[in-house]
Amino acid sequence: MSNAKNAAKAAFEPEKTLPADCDLGAEAFAHVGPDAERRDEIVRPSISYWRDAMRRLMQNKVAVACMVFLVVLVLFALIVPLVSPYTMSEQHLTHPNKPMFFRAEDGHLHVFGTDDLGRDLFMRLWLGTRTSLYIAVSVVVINLLIGVIYGALAGYFGGWIDNIMMRFIEIIIGIPYLIIVILLSMIMKSGVTSLIIAYAIVGWVGSARLTRGQVLSLRTQEFIIAAHALGSSPWRLITRHIVPNLLSVLIVNLTLAIPSAIFTEAFLSYIGMGVPLPHPSLGNLAQEGTLRFMFYPQQLLLPAVVISLTMLSFNMLGDGLRDALDPRLRT
Amino acid sequence: MNAEKLLEVSALCKYFHVSGGTLKAVDDVSFDIFRGETFGLVGESGCGKSTLGRVLMGIYGATKGKILYGGAELNPNRPGARFRYAKKAQIIFQDPYASLDPRMTVGSIIAEGMIIHGMYDARRRTERVTELLEMVGLNREHANRFPHEFSGGQRQRIGIARALAIEPEFIVCDEPISALDVSIQSQIINLLHDLQERLNLTYLFIAHDLNVVKYISSRIGVMYLGHLVELASSEELYARTLHPYSNALLSAVPIPDPRAEREKRRTILTGDVPSPIHTPPGCPFASRCPSACGRCHAEKPDLREVTPGHLVACHLT
Ligand SMILES: Nc1ncnc2c1ncn2[C@@H]1O[C@H](COP(=O)(O)OP(=O)(O)O)[C@@H](O)[C@H]1O
Ligand code: SF4
Ligand SMILES: [Mg+2]
Numbered sequence: 001m002s003n004a005k006n007a008a009k010a011a012f013e014p015e016k017t018l019p020a021d022c023d024l025g026a027e028a029f030a031h032v033g034p035d036a037e038r039r040d041e042i043v044r045p046s047i048s049y050w051r052d053a054m055r056r057l058m059q060n061k062v063a064v065a066c067m068v069f070l071v072v073l074v075l076f077a078l079i080v081p082l083v084s085p086y087t088m089s090e091q092h093l094t095h096p097n098k099p100m101f102f103r104a105e106d107g108h109l110h111v112f113g114t115d116d117l118g119r120d121l122f123m124r125l126w127l128g129t130r131t132s133l134y135i136a137v138s139v140v141v142i143n144l145l146i147g148v149i150y151g152a153l154a155g156y157f158g159g160w161i162d163n164i165m166m167r168f169i170e171i172i173i174g175i176p177y178l179i180i181v182i183l184l185s186m187i188m189k190s191g192v193t194s195l196i197i198a199y200a201i202v203g204w205v206g207s208a209r210l211t212r213g214q215v216l217s218l219r220t221q222e223f224i225i226a227a228h229a230l231g232s233s234p235w236r237l238i239t240r241h242i243v244p245n246l247l248s249v250l251i252v253n254l255t256l257a258i259p260s261a262i263f264t265e266a267f268l269s270y271i272g273m274g275v276p277l278p279h280p281s282l283g284n285l286a287q288e289g290t291l292r293f294m295f296y297p298q299q300l301l302l303p304a305v306v307i308s309l310t311m312l313s314f315n316m317l318g319d320g321l322r323d324a325l326d327p328r329l330r331t
Numbered sequence: 332m333n334a335e336k337l338l339e340v341s342a343l344c345k346y347f348h349v350s351g352g353t354l355k356a357v358d359d360v361s362f363d364i365f366r367g368e369t370f371g372l373v374g375e376s377g378c379g380k381s382t383l384g385r386v387l388m389g390i391y392g393a394t395k396g397k398i399l400y401g402g403a404e405l406n407p408n409r410p411g412a413r414f415r416y417a418k419k420a421q422i423i424f425q426d427p428y429a430s431l432d433p434r435m436t437v438g439s440i441i442a443e444g445m446i447i448h449g450m451y452d453a454r455r456r457t458e459r460v461t462e463l464l465e466m467v468g469l470n471r472e473h474a475n476r477f478p479h480e481f482s483g484g485q486r487q488r489i490g491i492a493r494a495l496a497i498e499p500e501f502i503v504c505d506e507p508i509s510a511l512d513v514s515i516q517s518q519i520i521n522l523l524h525d526l527q528e529r530l531n532l533t534y535l536f537i538a539h540d541l542n543v544v545k546y547i548s549s550r551i552g553v554m555y556l557g558h559l560v561e562l563a564s565s566e567e568l569y570a571r572t573l574h575p576y577s578n579a580l581l582s583a584v585p586i587p588d589p590r591a592e593r594e595k596r597r598t599i600l601t602g603d604v605p606s607p608i609h610t611p612p613g614c615p616f617a618s619r620c621p622s623a624c625g626r627c628h629a630e631k632p633d634l635r636e637v638t639p640g641h642l643v644a645c646h647l648t
Pocket of ligand 3: 506
């Protein structure tokens, strides 16, 4: 190591340049690359595309950290409400608005303190996280299912069918999401289900457009025609060529759509159009927190931090997936 | 060259239904391809060469006309026919970047055809992939890489290996060198030439300039606006060009002698190519032909045999 450094340094010292009569003929240059006998050793192990993508994802420290964080978050959201000694609406009026790690005289420990009705915030926060994640994931999965089927049909058939299907999407895009939520809350009991339905009515258009574009361009790609020319059955064509090329785009899209769904839920609950109280969600917890932010900042900061970190993790995981699934970025 | 007909094409048409009407990409084309020869197909871009190649491959069904392959009629709509035909006829594409699945390793790209046709067991297939890679001038380390790690010329070699993997006898080379650097073009041409001799292949070699085709083809067909306008052996076409369009194509080929090049009479075409949706009633070339007369605009010339083996579609000859 230090030898190499010295050599590099020496090369830059003017007094140590090569003598003028130094003659370097062709014989002075020898091929020092790996020789033919060693070829077998340097052959990269044979791996499939998905294994290779997985390997590259695991090499990405940020993405792995995000995955670990999200797994921990999900576990907390699933387990804490089950094992907590409190229920979501159990009020302890003797000790409202208490700070974090508050232990009441009757022995109750409130890890994240209590709110103004003396409800345990630790329980409410994780139950809220569960609600928000549930809404976000179901919304995204429903949107993706509708969108992929719709978009794939439009892209596959093309022509006038595609034309009509796309005009329909443009109409839907023209309707503001809030109006649908408000209209739906008039005919349905407001709650988690109506929130998911409202979002699903408008939310699928993004993945439909994405899928249509992908299918349309894949259909005429020469590698698809080449596979067809080789005698591939439609089934093989779809599963081996179209789906892998489509799936990687959709996986990234799914990961990036979750944080925006979380944010939408939080926003709607914040303005009172979302999950009805007393059921907690990250949005209405933050909304309650703002009311008392001046005196008990942790009541706002805790849900805000969970929202931010969750969104950030999904976004960075999405970026990591995009890099891992694109063989052109392979290192 | 023996004169066994491998492929007989008669009155072949391929129309596409597009929003503006019917697009006649290939219109009433007839010719034969003999076993072991290279049939060159030239014409400017958009004249229907790729479409013709793909119809011959059975990728597109013909709108009208007949294709006989080895004496048997090719009908890609019959179940299983397309699959059996794929084993005999393969295609090499123009764009070496778009023609390889970016998410498959080179090894699996080459092995795919063998898997589809149930050729060999897994171990023998791996050996075959190595053999094929070496046959096209790559080596075994390349099998586990992804296409984007290669240059255009190397990718084209991978495409050739994929086509050869299922041991076809007929290969459509759809402008295999148009997207490559000039320095690489001759390497690929030489490779195709060597492979033809080793494996006794028949080629339909598509190009948009005559220069490339001259070197490799035994016979040449010139296409214009979906029509075959001239067909002759390579030497005959250069020695006695009859169709004004072939003349214009030939005059665009540079002569490697500066004096001759300077004195050469160049035919520079003016006018527009008619839309293949609204084809003119007369000769398709009439709008640009320097020798067009009244008859040319009214009446479509048929492809006639002028001298043995030399066919041309022009009223002047
Ligand atoms: N799948 C298709 N659908 C509609 N039109 C097509 C299709 N493929 C080719 N065409 C049209 O057919 C004509 C011939 O195209 P092509 O065979 O690709 O020409 P070339 O290979 O000679 O450049 C063009 O006008 C092109 O726009
Ligand atoms: S038929 Fe007439 S227009 Fe057509 S190529 Fe001959 S001379 Fe030109
Ligand atoms: Mg073409």
